[in-house]
Amino acid sequence: MPGQPEVRGGAAGLAAAKGVHFWAPTFKWGISIANIADFAKPPEKISYPQQVAVACTGIIWSRYSMVITPKNWNLFSVNVAMAGTGLYQLSRKIRQDYFSDEKEADPSIEG
Amino acid sequence: MSAAFKAFLKSPVGPKTTHFWGPVSNWGIILASVADTKKPPEMISGNMTGVLCVYSALFVRFAWMVRPRNYFLMVTHSCNECVQLYQLSRWARFQGFLGKKKEPEAEE
Numbered sequence: 230m231p232g233q234p235e236v237r238g239g240a241a242g243l244a245a246a247k248g249v250h251f252w253a254p255t256f257k258w259g260i261s262i263a264n265i266a267d268f269a270k271p272p273e274k275i276s277y278p279q280q281v282a283v284a285c286t287g288i289i290w291s292r293y294s295m296v297i298t299p300k301n302w303n304l305f306s307v308n309v310a311m312a313g314t315g316l317y318q319l320s321r322k323i324r325q326d327y328f329s330d331e332k333e334a335d336p337s338i339e340g
Numbered sequence: 341m342s343a344a345f346k347a348f349l350k351s352p353v354g355p356k357t358t359h360f361w362g363p364v365s366n367w368g369i370i371l372a373s374v375a376d377t378k379k380p381p382e383m384i385s386g387n388m389t390g391v392l393c394v395y396s397a398l399f400v401r402f403a404w405m406v407r408p409r410n411y412f413l414m415v416t417h418s419c420n421e422c423v424q425l426y427q428l429s430r431w432a433r434f435q436g437f438l439g440k441k442k443e444p445e446a447e448e
Contacts, residue, residue, distance in 0.1 A: 253402035256395055263387035274383050278372030289365040293358040 257307045264314035272325040280318045287312030352408045363413045366420070373423045381434035389428045396421040 237245060244252065260283065267275070287308045294304035353359040369392070376383070396417040403414035432438050 249398060249401045249405050253395075253398040256391075256398050259391040259395060260388070263385070263391040266387045267385050270385070274385065276372065276376050276379070276383060276385075278375045279369070279388070282368035282372040285368055286365045290362055293362055297358055 254304060254307065258310070261307070261310040261314045264311075264318060267318065268314075268321075272322045275318050275322040277319070277322065280315045280322070284312050284315030284319060287315055353410050353412065359408075359410055360412060363410070363416045366413075366416050370416070370420045370423055373420070373427055377423070377427065377430070381430045384427055384431040384434070386428075386431050386435070389424055389431055392424040393421065393428055396424060 264283070287310070290308035291305055291312060294301040294308060348354050349356065351357075355361070373392075399417040400414055400421065403410045403417060429438070
C-alpha cells in the first residue's frame with residue numbers, strides 16, 4: 230500500500246517492525262542478564278565503580294519510572310533488576326574483601 | 341542570564357525534567373568505565389562490556405528518534421559507546437581474539 234513501510238518477513242522483518250522504541254529499552258535487560266552470568270565469576274574480577282554505577286542508575290531510574298505519567302512498569306522492572314544484580318555483586322565483593330580476610334588470616338597466624 | 345540558558349531551563353528535556361536527570365545518572369557508568377581503563381584487562385567482564393556496547397548503540401538511535409529529541413542522552417551514550425568499545429578491545433586482545441603479532445622470541 231502506498232505510504233506504508235515495506236514489510237519484510239522473518240526475524241529481520243520482526244525486528245524492523247518493532248523499531249528502536251521497543252528494542253532499546255528491551256535490550257536493557259541484557260545488563261542484568263550479563264550481571265547474573267557474572268555471578269559465577271570470582272569476586273576479584275568485580276569492579277567496584279562499575280557495580281556502584283549500575284546499582285545507582287538502577288535505583289534512580291526505578292524512581293523516575295514511577296513519577297512520570299503514565300507510570301512505566303516495563304522501565305521500572307528492568308531498573309529494579311539492574312539495581313538488584315548490581316547490589317548483589319557489590320555484596321559478594323565486599324564480603325570477600327572485608328569479611329573473609331579475617332578467616333584467611335587465622336591459618337597464617339597459626340601456621 | 342542569557343536567552344539560551346533560559347531556553348535550556350525551560351526545555352522539555354531540560355534540568356526540570358526526568359529526561360535530563362536520567363542521563364545524568366548514566367554518566368556514572370561512563371565514569372566507572374573510564375576508571376576501569378586503568379585496571380588490568382583480567383578484570384574486564386566480556387559479558388557486561390559487550391552488552392553495554394550494544395545497549396549504548398541502541399540508545400544513541402533511541403535518543404535521536406524519540407520526541408522530543410534528546411541530544412544529551414545521545415551524547416551520553418555516544419561517549420559510553422567509545423569507552424565500552426575501548427574496554428572490549430582491551431578484553432579481546434587479552435583473551436587472544438585479536439591475534440598475536442609475530443614475536444621475534446618465537447622465531448628464534
